[in-house]
Amino acid sequence: xxxxxxxxxxxxxxxxxxxxxxxxxxxxxxxxxxxxxxxxxxxxxxxxxxxxxxxxxxxxxxxxxxxxxxxxxxxxxxxxxxxxxxxxxxxxxxxxxxxxxxxxxxxxxxxxxxxxxxxxxxxxxxxxxxxxxxxxxxxxxxxxxxxxxxxxxxxxxxxxxxxxxxxxxxxxxxxxxxxxxxxxxxxxxxxxxxxxxxxxxxxxxxxxxxxxxxxxxxxxxxxxxxxxxxxxxxxxxxxxxxxxxxxxxxxxxxxxxxxxxxxxxxxxxxxxxxxxxxxxxxxxxxxxxxxxxxxxxxxxxxxxxxxxxxxxxxxxxxxxxxxxxxxxxxxxxxxxxxxxxxxxxxxxxxxxxxxxxxxxxxxxxxxxxxxxxxx
Amino acid sequence: xxxxxxxxxxxxxxxxxxxxxxxxxxxxxxxxxxxxxxxxxxxxxxxxxxxxxxxxxxxxxxxxxxxxxxxxxxxxxxxxxxxxxxxxxxxxxxxxxxxxxxxxxxxxxxxxxxxxxxxxxxxxxxxxxxxxxxxxxxxxxxxxxxxxxxxxxxxxxxxxxxxxxxxxxxxxxxxxxxxxxxxxxxxxxxxxxxxxxxxxxxxxxxxxxxxxxxxxxxxxxxxxxxxxxxxxxxxxxxxxxxxxxxxxxxxxxxxxxxxxxxxxxxxxxxxxxxxxxxxxxxxxxxxxxxxxxxxxxxxxxxxxxxxxxxxxxxxxxxxxxxxxxxxxxxxxxxxxxxxxxxxxxxxxxxxxxxxxxxxxxxxxxxxxxxxxxxx
Numbered sequence: 001x002x003x004x005x006x007x008x009x010x011x012x013x014x015x016x017x018x019x020x021x022x023x024x025x026x027x028x029x030x031x032x033x034x035x036x037x038x039x040x041x042x043x044x045x046x047x048x049x050x051x052x053x054x055x056x057x058x059x060x061x062x063x064x065x066x067x068x069x070x071x072x073x074x075x076x077x078x079x080x081x082x083x084x085x086x087x088x089x090x091x092x093x094x095x096x097x098x099x100x101x102x103x104x105x106x107x108x109x110x111x112x113x114x115x116x117x118x119x120x121x122x123x124x125x126x127x128x129x130x131x132x133x134x135x136x137x138x139x140x141x142x143x144x145x146x147x148x149x150x151x152x153x154x155x156x157x158x159x160x161x162x163x164x165x166x167x168x169x170x171x172x173x174x175x176x177x178x179x180x181x182x183x184x185x186x187x188x189x190x191x192x193x194x195x196x197x198x199x200x201x202x203x204x205x206x207x208x209x210x211x212x213x214x215x216x217x218x219x220x221x222x223x224x225x226x227x228x229x230x231x232x233x234x235x236x237x238x239x240x241x242x243x244x245x246x247x248x249x250x251x252x253x254x255x256x257x258x259x260x261x262x263x264x265x266x267x268x269x270x271x272x273x274x275x276x277x278x279x280x281x282x283x284x285x286x287x288x289x290x291x292x293x294x295x296x297x298x299x300x301x302x303x304x305x306x307x308x309x310x311x312x313x314x315x316x317x318x319x320x321x322x323x324x325x326x327x328x329x330x331x332x333x334x335x336x337x338x339x340x341x342x343x344x345x346x347x348x349x350x351x352x353x354x355x356x357x358x359x360x361x362x363x364x365x366x367x368x369x370x371x372x373x374x375x
Numbered sequence: 376x377x378x379x380x381x382x383x384x385x386x387x388x389x390x391x392x393x394x395x396x397x398x399x400x401x402x403x404x405x406x407x408x409x410x411x412x413x414x415x416x417x418x419x420x421x422x423x424x425x426x427x428x429x430x431x432x433x434x435x436x437x438x439x440x441x442x443x444x445x446x447x448x449x450x451x452x453x454x455x456x457x458x459x460x461x462x463x464x465x466x467x468x469x470x471x472x473x474x475x476x477x478x479x480x481x482x483x484x485x486x487x488x489x490x491x492x493x494x495x496x497x498x499x500x501x502x503x504x505x506x507x508x509x510x511x512x513x514x515x516x517x518x519x520x521x522x523x524x525x526x527x528x529x530x531x532x533x534x535x536x537x538x539x540x541x542x543x544x545x546x547x548x549x550x551x552x553x554x555x556x557x558x559x560x561x562x563x564x565x566x567x568x569x570x571x572x573x574x575x576x577x578x579x580x581x582x583x584x585x586x587x588x589x590x591x592x593x594x595x596x597x598x599x600x601x602x603x604x605x606x607x608x609x610x611x612x613x614x615x616x617x618x619x620x621x622x623x624x625x626x627x628x629x630x631x632x633x634x635x636x637x638x639x640x641x642x643x644x645x646x647x648x649x650x651x652x653x654x655x656x657x658x659x660x661x662x663x664x665x666x667x668x669x670x671x672x673x674x675x676x677x678x679x680x681x682x683x684x685x686x687x688x689x690x691x692x693x694x695x696x697x698x699x700x701x702x703x704x705x706x707x708x709x710x711x712x713x714x715x716x717x718x719x720x721x722x723x724x725x726x727x728x729x730x731x732x733x734x735x736x737x738x739x740x741x742x743x744x745x746x747x748x749x750x
Contacts, residue, residue, distance in 0.1 A: 001696060015397060018393075018397055041416060295703035321400060
């Protein structure tokens, strides 16, 4: 019998798990939030992942459940575990990815390098932190943020009053030093329940307006110690938190040569999309292997460089399909990934990847391809 | 709006069109023969492709119809064309692939190199051909043969009496010289309706019991004139027959240094499966691009060599899934393709591909992986 994998959430990450599931002969089933989701081809059920009954019914007869996102509530995850379902990553590991304050605390306890931080509940506490950090800091909501949402730079103690006012009993905001960084990096690894860990090369991630815009794999000038340290950080987190599946660790390379952990994601991540076209084993195939506790695949690269550029929806833009012929005509070597989503402004609706032995050339081709969709 | 592609037939070729359709954002729909077909994930309808009503209902609102196999009857194809459906390859082109005698006649008329052949209707005519060819020949049914079925070596005029007896009015058998060949090669190209043609490298195909067992891309020692001639033959056939989509041309390299056309297939073909893991654009992506008249993709190779080995069902064999962990443990760089089919003896149920700079090493890994499934 084929392995059966259930994915909660019908976004582009679930969508991109479908091709490797087809090739490996896995039976992939998706619980989507809506009809017409990005992963609609594999959506066997549409329903609310906040509802334990819905999720339990979906998870019947699967070998493992995994996720398109980290938002499934802990009580639903607990119900799955109680029902004997293999949940990967585990609720305990996911708990750390679901709450930025919990995450900072765990990483600090593990002795891993993170920006200075504090959990603050009011303007007074924020003011104290600001005073200690040159009058500026980053405030983040502990839960629910993504792609720059729930993140704000503040320069005065009243800069987060609206968020403080919205806090429930016992909740707090995360405040962090405004890190002066040279660049952002990301290190992805995959870990099986049995403990095997395999890493991809360290990559550079270029953000625009708080959203990942481009990824270069491997990160230029990252051979040697920088790559070793980044991989060791990701391995430590995966091991210590017992992560199963893909773990992506976003890192700051600071202007004073520190490597600090920024964010964690316990699932395939935007900074690993290049691996579909650039690596022997993509992060989507590896995630499926890992959560089913199958031996992990080789992560060697096809070419020296892979460059991925995101495609965002914009006001002038129709569907990507309308722009496809011109792009293909001009750039026959670029790989296109259309998430089948309505192209609302700012929404990630696809990505393009170019690979090759010359970084400038690959970058040019990937950017030019994205321009066809966005220009 | 997304492009909509309809595929008639739910076998592994339709199945392997699904991953590139997902990535390109195409809406792929499959008319499958049965529930639980290899391409079941994209099967929007189950029905009989011999029935024009069924096929017309399936083809409503698609941008183009293409095929998993060449068996759709000409009257059904004509009904599609009459209804204004874009059918690729066209019924006229498919007609040549559906009947081996028609094919031999067209290739001969085009001046292309083929084995000596004749259409024979009785033992007398077969005897005449045998007398002219050292008393041995290959007899083939004009229609319906595949994977060695409908093919027989004969050494006496009565060697095909059962097939002669089964011929309907106006039908004939194809008889061909028994070619002494050094090896079998295959040249695939893709052609758009607008005329653009792109070729993959010439490959070597190793048959066992009339079934493709292994493919090496590119064919060893094939640089220069051999590759040029093979590509020119395939381009000529694609152009002259007006083929749209992938065309695979199986060739004999004879012991007296001729290159003869053996068979044609107007669809992705077993000899092109290596391209999923070995080429920038796989034959499945290219076929979709071609039949939708989208510009064709780059066919460069990731590595110097790609070796594909077929996995056949066998008497001792359970599902491939049961053997997957051991294979993945030993061979982390081999790519597995499980067609999701019941592993009946002799049936193609999957394939494995290894790529690399060293042919012996890639061959070893691909064969070892296939052994895990078949051993």
